[in-house]
Amino acid sequence: MNTQDNLKRHPGEETGQDLNVLALVCNWCTYTAADLAGVTRLKYPTQVKLIRFMCTGMIDVRYILRCFLEGADGVFIGGCHPGDCHYLSGNLKARVRIKGLRPVLEMAGIPEQRLRLSWIGASEGKKLQEELTGFTSEVRKLGPASFRQMHLV
Amino acid sequence: MHNFTLIKTKGDPGRTVNSLLAGLVEKELVQGVLTLAVGPFSSLPMPSLLCSIEQIKNSSPLAPAAGVSAAVHAARISRGPEKFRTAAVLRPCELRALVELAKLNQARLENLVLISMECPGRLENRRYLELRSEHPDLDVDYYLHPDLQAEASGTCLSCTDFIPEYVHLGICLLGLDLKQEIGISWHQEQGEELARVMEFVSGQESDSRRQAIKELEAARKNAWLNLQEKTAQEISTPEGLQKAIGDCLGCFNCQRACPVCFCRDCVSSREAFEQDPEELYDRGARKGSLRLPTDLTMFHLTRLAHMAHACVGCGQCSSVCPSRIPLADIFRTTGASTQEELGYRPGRSPDEPVPLVRFSEEKDT
Numbered sequence: 359m360n361t362q363d364n365l366k367r368h369p370g371e372e373t374g375q376d377l378n379v380l381a382l383v384c385n386w387c388t389y390t391a392a393d394l395a396g397v398t399r400l401k402y403p404t405q406v407k408l409i410r411f412m413c414t415g416m417i418d419v420r421y422i423l424r425c426f427l428e429g430a431d432g433v434f435i436g437g438c439h440p441g442d443c444h445y446l447s448g449n450l451k452a453r454v455r456i457k458g459l460r461p462v463l464e465m466a467g468i469p470e471q472r473l474r475l476s477w478i479g480a481s482e483g484k485k486l487q488e489e490l491t492g493f494t495s496e497v498r499k500l501g502p503a504s505f506r507q508m509h510l511v
Numbered sequence: 512m513h514n515f516t517l518i519k520t521k522g523d524p525g526r527t528v529n530s531l532l533a534g535l536v537e538k539e540l541v542q543g544v545l546t547l548a549v550g551p552f553s554s555l556p557m558p559s560l561l562c563s564i565e566q567i568k569n570s571s572p573l574a575p576a577a578g579v580s581a582a583v584h585a586a587r588i589s590r591g592p593e594k595f596r597t598a599a600v601l602r603p604c605e606l607r608a609l610v611e612l613a614k615l616n617q618a619r620l621e622n623l624v625l626i627s628m629e630c631p632g633r634l635e636n637r638r639y640l641e642l643r644s645e646h647p648d649l650d651v652d653y654y655l656h657p658d659l660q661a662e663a664s665g666t667c668l669s670c671t672d673f674i675p676e677y678v679h680l681g682i683c684l685l686g687l688d689l690k691q692e693i694g695i696s697w698h699q700e701q702g703e704e705l706a707r708v709m710e711f712v713s714g715q716e717s718d719s720r721r722q723a724i725k726e727l728e729a730a731r732k733n734a735w736l737n738l739q740e741k742t743a744q745e746i747s748t749p750e751g752l753q754k755a756i757g758d759c760l761g762c763f764n765c766q767r768a769c770p771v772c773f774c775r776d777c778v779s780s781r782e783a784f785e786q787d788p789e790e791l792y793d794r795g796a797r798k799g800s801l802r803l804p805t806d807l808t809m810f811h812l813t814r815l816a817h818m819a820h821a822c823v824g825c826g827q828c829s830s831v832c833p834s835r836i837p838l839a840d841i842f843r844t845t846g847a848s849t850q851e852e853l854g855y856r857p858g859r860s861p862d863e864p865v866p867l868v869r870f871s872e873e874k875d876t
Contacts, residue, residue: 419816420778420809427809440872450870454853458866461848462815465841466808467749504749509798510808511756 377405377502379494380425381434384414386444387480388436394483402490406434414438414475415448419459422473426463429506432472432497434490439477449477471496472503514702515683516711517692524689525573525650528600528682531695531709532626533567535598538708541624545585546572546600554643555636558584560597572600573628573682575653575663576639580770580827582608586618598624602633603675604825607858608770610677611821614865617773624701627675628682629724631660632667635830654689666826666839669734673727677860680705686723694720742837742844755841756811758834761804765828765838766814771821771857779810811838815845820866821857822846 383389389410395402411417414437425433435456437449456475463473476489520527532544547556548570556574558581561567585599586609601609606627612618631654634642642662643649653659661668675681679702683694694716697706746755763780766772778784784806786794795801822842829839850856853866 420813423809423812423816427812447870450872451867454867454870457852458820458849459816461845461852462812462819464848465743465747465815465845466752466812467747507798508749508753509800509802511753511759511802 377431377494377498378429378506379403379406379432379434379490379497380430381406381408381436381490382411382414382417382421382425383408383434383436383478384438384444384449385410385412387438387442388476388478388486390480391436391478391482391486394481395486398483400483400487402487403494405494406490413443413445413448414452415443415445415450417452417455419455419462422456422459423462426466426468426472426503427505427510429503431500431503431506432474432493434493435473435475436478436486436489437475439479442479468503468505469500471500514697514706514713515716516695516706516714517687518695519692520689522690523651524654524684524693525571526568527693528572529568529570532570532572532598532600533564534709535624535705536564536567540705540708541596541598543588543595544570544598544600545581545588546570546598547574547576547581549574554640556639560584560588571650573654573684574639574650575632575634575660576636577602577605577633577825577827578636579768580608580825581605582612582770582825585609585623586612589619589622590617591622593622596622596624598626600626600628601675602630602825603627603672604630604670604823605770606675606678607672607823608825610858610861611771611823611865612773613861614863615773620861624680624705625678626680626682627678629675629684630667630670630673631684631727632663632670632673634662635664638662651689654684664826664830665738666824666829666843669731669738670824670826671728671731671735672824673731674724677858678702683720685727686717686720738840739844739847742840746837746841746844753808756807756836759807759811759836760834761807761810762833763810764831764833765836766810768827768831769814769818770825770827771823772814772818779813811841815842818842819846819849820853820855822850823858 392408414435422433437452443449460470474493478486518527535541544561544567548559549556555578556571556576557578561570581601582605588597609618613620646652678698681696683696687694745751766777824843826839829837832838855866
């Protein structure tokens with residue numbers, strides 16, 4: 359695609375989606391739950407894009423910041439219930455990191471409802487559907503994130 | 512506080528502190544002193560490692576300047592073997608930064624005698640040099656004239672942590688007639704030991720001193736709350752943040768000057784940040800244009816995310832910014848919420864672990 363064609367594109371145009379919700383999920387629980395949801399034909403919003411991580415403990419805060427600065431309207435993080443981490447404490451590390459990140463998002467003008475951390479076990483396909491549906495509708499209420507169109511420094 | 516004594520100053524409180532520091536070396540309690548000193552070619556006091564008694568007696572421990580944060584240098588000097596024991600004279604913010612560095616294994620506090628002072632604030636380097644040409648005795652006059660203290664950096668004027676906490680010897684300056692006397696307080700086992708060797712006699716603190724501390728606390732708190740509110744209001748929107756950092760050149764001075772930003776190889780300065788021309792064109796095409804250098808919002812937010820919990824509020828980031836971005840205001844305001852959220856106060860004590868390693872199944876921090 360040449361530059362001028364590229365310029366005419368609008369965010370979401372290629373997918374026909376009004377929202378971009380990124381779900382950064384743990385391989386051992388939430389991703390497996392998504393598999394289960396698929397097998398049992400449970401639907402979740404098509405605006406959600408799942409990105410699989412080996413553990414929520416490997417989600418650097420920069421990944422989350424990058425999602426928002428590149429125009430994500432919401433970032434969902436799904437990990438194992440406390441005590442169930444495949445690597446013992448990755449989910450707990452993710453939790454304390456996100457706790458510390460929230461004031462930074464606030465300073466950047468990103469409402470805290472745009473970032474959600476949930477614990478979803480491998481067998482909780484139904485919970486995955488509910489959480490992603492609920493989160494997406496909450497993000498929709500906030501509207502598109504302003505970083506999407508903004509020329510950032 | 513009862514571990515407190517008064518020392519006669521004979522007009523120059525700085526010289527009194529010098530004699531005290533020289534005493535530490537003469538009694539072989541330390542091998543050297545890290546404090547501010549003026550060199551032969553500039554009037555700007557810079558942190559210096561002083562080994563000779565003569566040099567120590569000519570140093571400027573109370574000079575209201577901090578050309579750079581001395582914390583990183585104290586940390587570096589302390590990493591040596593035990594035969595190098597150093598007395599480090601630090602501002603309260605530098606002391607807090609040093610304690611943070613010690614938690615991250617960047618400093619060995621057992622090699623240091625920690626000395627700090629009640630800090631009315633530091634002048635920006637440029638302002639220090641200007642005022643010094645008008646007041647040759649600036650280092651003394653500064654403590655006697657409130658109008659000179661009002662010239663301190665904006666960060667200092669809204670700093671509420673002006674009394675050192677994790678310290679062995681404290682230099683007490685508030686509410687005293689410094690032409691006559693200064694106070695010395697001592698803390699912790701090391702402080703007690705030093706007081707014994709230096710033969711300090713415990714005395715009473717006056718009410719006027721307590722009153723002066725209270726008054727300064729109230730004024731500073733007021734200024735800080737105003738600054739915090741203003742920063743939260745003006746900056747914490749997507750547009751507000753962009754306006755605030757809009758002039759950023761990407762020089763990374765703020766990161767280098769930050770005493771607690773300790774990585775030797777910063778993630779922001781690594782090659783991973785570099786993009787090939789195709790990627791730049793792709794990003795430019797998406798929004799029609801791309802400001803260069805790219806990703807400075809990402810840089811500042813990353814620094815906030817990494818360091819806000821440890822921000823000691825020294826203001827060096829603002830001081831070194833060529834574009835005068837109010838970085839310290841942004842950092843301190845964000846840091847205040849992060850620190851409250853995590854129940855953490857940076858620099859309080861080396862025994863308090865950094866919040867990111869305090870996690871448990873039940874709850875964090």
